[in-house]
Amino acid sequence: MKILIMGGTTEASELARALSPMPGLSLVTSFAGRTAAPKAPWGETRVGGFGGVAGFTAYLRSSPFDAVVDATHPFAAVMPSSVATGCETTGTPRLRLLRPPWQAVSGDSWHSVASIDAVPNALDSLGARRVFLTTGRSELAPFTAMTSTWFLLRSIEAPSQLPLANADLILDRGPFTVSGETELLRAHRIDALVTKNSGALATAAKLDAARALGIPVVMVERPPTPEGIQVETVADALAWCASLCSS
Ligand code: NAP
Numbered sequence: 001m002k003i004l005i006m007g008g009t010t011e012a013s014e015l016a017r018a019l020s021p022m023p024g025l026s027l028v029t030s031f032a033g034r035t036a037a038p039k040a041p042w043g044e045t046r047v048g049g050f051g052g053v054a055g056f057t058a059y060l061r062s063s064p065f066d067a068v069v070d071a072t073h074p075f076a077a078v079m080p081s082s083v084a085t086g087c088e089t090t091g092t093p094r095l096r097l098l099r100p101p102w103q104a105v106s107g108d109s110w111h112s113v114a115s116i117d118a119v120p121n122a123l124d125s126l127g128a129r130r131v132f133l134t135t136g137r138s139e140l141a142p143f144t145a146m147t148s149t150w151f152l153l154r155s156i157e158a159p160s161q162l163p164l165a166n167a168d169l170i171l172d173r174g175p176f177t178v179s180g181e182t183e184l185l186r187a188h189r190i191d192a193l194v195t196k197n198s199g200a201l202a203t204a205a206k207l208d209a210a211r212a213l214g215i216p217v218v219m220v221e222r223p224p225t226p227e228g229i230q231v232e233t234v235a236d237a238l239a240w241c242a243s244l245c246s247s
Contacts, residue, residue, distance in 0.1 A: 001022075001024055001025050001026070001066050001067075001244070001245050002025075002026045002027075002028070002064070002065045002066050003019065003025065003026075003027050003028075003065060003066060003067050003068070003069065003241060004027075004028050004029075004030060004060075004065040004067070004068045004069070005027065005028070005029045005030070005040075005068075005069045005071055006030050006068065006069070006070045006071055006072045006079060006083055007029045007030055007031050007038070007040065007071060007072070008031055008032055008034070008038075008071075008072055008073055008076065009071050009072065009073050009099075010200070010202070011071050011097055011099060011234050011237075012029060012040075012069075012071035012072075012097075013029075013040065013041050014234045015069060015071060015097065015234050015237050015238065015241075016029050016040045016041050016042045016043055017041045017042055018234060018238045019042070019043075019238065019241060020041075020042035020043070022241070022242070022245060024245075025241075025245065026043065026044075027040070027042060027043030027044065028043060028044045028045075028046055028065075029043060029044070029045055029046075030045075030046050030047075031045065031046070031047045031048075032047075032048070032049060032079070033047040033048050033049075035156065035157065036157075050082070052082060053081070053082045053085045053086060056082045056083065056085075056086040057085070057086040057089050057090060059086075060086050060087070060089075060090045060092055061090060064090070064092070065092055066092075066093070066244060067092065067093045067094070067095070067241065067244050068083060068086075068087050068092055068093070068094045068095070069094075069095045069097055069237055069240075069241065070083045070084075070094060070095065070096045070097065071097040071237070073198070074098055074099065074101070074196075074197070074198055074199060074222045074225075075196050075198065075222060075223065077223045080096065080225055080226055081226050083226075084226035084227075084228060093244060094228055094229070095228075095229050095230070095231065095237060095240050095241075096225060096226070096228060096229065096230040096231075097230075097231055097232075097233075097234070097236075097237045098225060098230055098231075098232060099198075099199045099200065099232055099233075100199050100232050101197045101198075101199045101221075101222060102197055102198075102199050102204060102207060102219075104219075105211075107211045108207070108210075108211050108217065109210075109211075109214070109215075109216040109217065110216075110217045110218075110219045111125075111126065111216060111217065111218050111219065112219045112221050113218060113219070113220055113221065114220075114221055115220065116135055116139050116142055116196075116220055117142050118220075119135075119142060119143070119194055119218050119220065120142055120143060120145070120146055122218045123146070123149065123192055123194070123218060126191075126192050126216050126218070127191075128149065128191050128192035128216075129148070129149055129150065129191055130149075130150050130152070130188060130189050130190050130191050130192075131149055131150070131151050131152070131190065131191070131192045131193075131194060132151075132152045132154070132184070132185065132188070132190045132192070132193045132194065132206070133151045133152065133153050133154075133194045134153075134154050134193070134194065134195045134196075134203070134206065135194055135195065135196050135220060136155055136196075137153070137155040137156075137157065137158065137159035138159070140153075140159065140162075140163050140164060141163065143164055144163050144164060144165075146164075147165045147166070149166065150166040150167070151164050151166065151167040151168075152167070152168050152170065152184075152188050152190065153167055153168070153169045153170065154169075154170045154171075154172055155169070155171065156171070156172075156173040157171070158171060168188075174202040174203050175201070175202035175203070175205075176202070176203060176205045176206065177205055178205045178208045178209055178212075180205070181205045181206045181208070181209035182209040182212060182213065184209075185206075185209050185210065185213055185215060186213065190215060191215065191216075192215065192216050192217075192218060193206060193207075193210045193215055193216070193217045193218070194217075194218045194220070195207075195217065195218075195219060195220070196219075196220045196222075197219050197220060197221050197222055
């Protein structure tokens with residue numbers, strides 16, 4: 001039994017670890033290579049894009065797998081459709097492991113937008129002047145024209161250049177605590193928070209802190225994901241793999 005995990009998330013690593021005791025299983029985890037030296041906790045690691053749908057399909061043909069678990073990030077907009085098409089073309093069973101999105105609760109002031117490009121308008125409507133931007137180092141272009149807004153950026157790795165006129169950068173990867181996030185928002189007099197709806201536990205504390213301080217949140221909602229079998233937890237993905245192994 002050979003399984004390919006499309007990685008880049010905590011869930012992908014947790015699934016690789018959870019599958020490790022399964023007898024007779026060989027596992028490959030694939031990374032895009034966005035962060036330095038990724039390594040799967042168990043099994044083989046491969047790094048780098050495949051060259052689009054055709055490349056991914058060719059990879060599955062030359063190196064057949066009994067199943068593919070697509071555990072890429074909820075905001076991975078391209079890879080999931082390559083995986084869906086490649087698996088369909090080669091008849092490879094596919095599972096999408098996608099953690100649930102965050103949901104607003106009483107006291108939240110969320111302003112949902114469909115894409116990062118819509119965030120500047122939402123911030124203008126809110127009259128925001130001091131913005132905590134947590135959407136990542138690679139998507140700063142939409143904010144370059146907002147020269148009268150100050151941004152606090154937080155990302156795991158530094159951007160190659162900082163294209164914003166008024167900005168400070170914090171490098172950190174979490175997990176974050178509510179008290180730490182509350183202190184950060186207060187210390188920088190933040191009046192709006194921008195985040196993607198990743199649904200990650202490790203980065204959810206900022207939402208609790210924003211609610212407690214009455215700070216509005218501009219929430220970038222997820223891109224669509226291909227149809228097919230989908231689970232939300234590592235436990236359910238493990239059960240799906242185990243059922244394939246025993247059939
Ligand atoms: P994307 O738009 O779906 O991917 C862009 C290209 O990167 C894909 O077309 C593919 O290249 C390659 N790629 C993506 N995931 C790959 C994987 N697991 N193995 C091999 N190649 C992969 O995704 P993205 O937003 O650039 O994210 C890249 C990776 O970072 C993903 O694996 C994702 O899980 C992780 N990540 C993304 C975010 C986010 O906010 N977007 C956050 C945390 C982690 P080819 O077309 O050449 O095959």
